[in-house]
Amino acid sequence: MSASLSARPASFSRVTITELMIPSYANFGGKIHGGILLSMMDKVAYTAATKHSGAYCVTVSVDTVDFLQPVEVGELVSLKASVNHVGNSSMIIGIKVISENVKTGVVKHTYTCYFTMVAKGEDDKPTPVPPLLLETRTDVRRFVEAIKRKKYKSEYGAILKELKRTWDQEAISTMLQGQRCEVSLDIK
Ligand SMILES: CC(C)(COP(=O)(O)OP(=O)(O)OC[C@H]1O[C@@H](n2cnc3c(N)ncnc32)[C@H](O)[C@@H]1OP(=O)(O)O)[C@@H](O)C(=O)NCCC(=O)NCCS
Numbered sequence: 001m002s003a004s005l006s007a008r009p010a011s012f013s014r015v016t017i018t019e020l021m022i023p024s025y026a027n028f029g030g031k032i033h034g035g036i037l038l039s040m041m042d043k044v045a046y047t048a049a050t051k052h053s054g055a056y057c058v059t060v061s062v063d064t065v066d067f068l069q070p071v072e073v074g075e076l077v078s079l080k081a082s083v084n085h086v087g088n089s090s091m092i093i094g095i096k097v098i099s100e101n102v103k104t105g106v107v108k109h110t111y112t113c114y115f116t117m118v119a120k121g122e123d124d125k126p127t128p129v130p131p132l133l134l135e136t137r138t139d140v141r142r143f144v145e146a147i148k149r150k151k152y153k154s155e156y157g158a159i160l161k162e163l164k165r166t167w168d169q170e171a172i173s174t175m176l177q178g179q180r181c182e183v184s185l186d187i188k
Pocket of ligand 1: 060087
């Protein structure tokens, strides 16, 4: 943990952005553009990260954004952001997205995604951020889950790198069996 910066609780930077989905946000199918929701996620992640760090922050990575159900015009979308994990200059922001029918008050669906933001100093280089003060069991669970996700992401990256480096013909042929593709070159 950083010696010079005092820890800040997640509650210090927790933030919610709520917006009504208006017709100009719709795609050609009449549903809300995924890009509109991504832009809102980016804004709320930026706000939480900037509040926590007190520095200018940039988006580095976006994890597990799955649009499993469409959001309709006229729904009220709320994005609740919380700093889940803090590294040296990076922060993982958990964002819970809730879509509500304003007429009935029924919450249609919710999902969670994770943005990694990095704080930058005046020199445009990554700068240390305050540690996270874990005050509740939920804070601890989210921090530990983030450690696990970072670990799996790094292992996944290593697997893909190895696949590219070794070009294991047998493994590649096995993986392609039963897939909906045709190979028009000799991969041997
Ligand atoms: C992200 C960026 C600051 C990294 O700069 P760098 O000089 O490589 O710095 P580092 O390697 O020290 O990485 C800084 C932090 O980012 C983290 N990081 C870097 N790449 C990452 C990735 N793909 N996923 C998650 N975290 C990442 C590092 O783990 C490190 O975290 P830590 O300080 O908590 O340990 C730099 O690449 C950048 O400015 N990218 C553009 C970001 C931007 O403009 N985003 C807007 C959208 S276009």
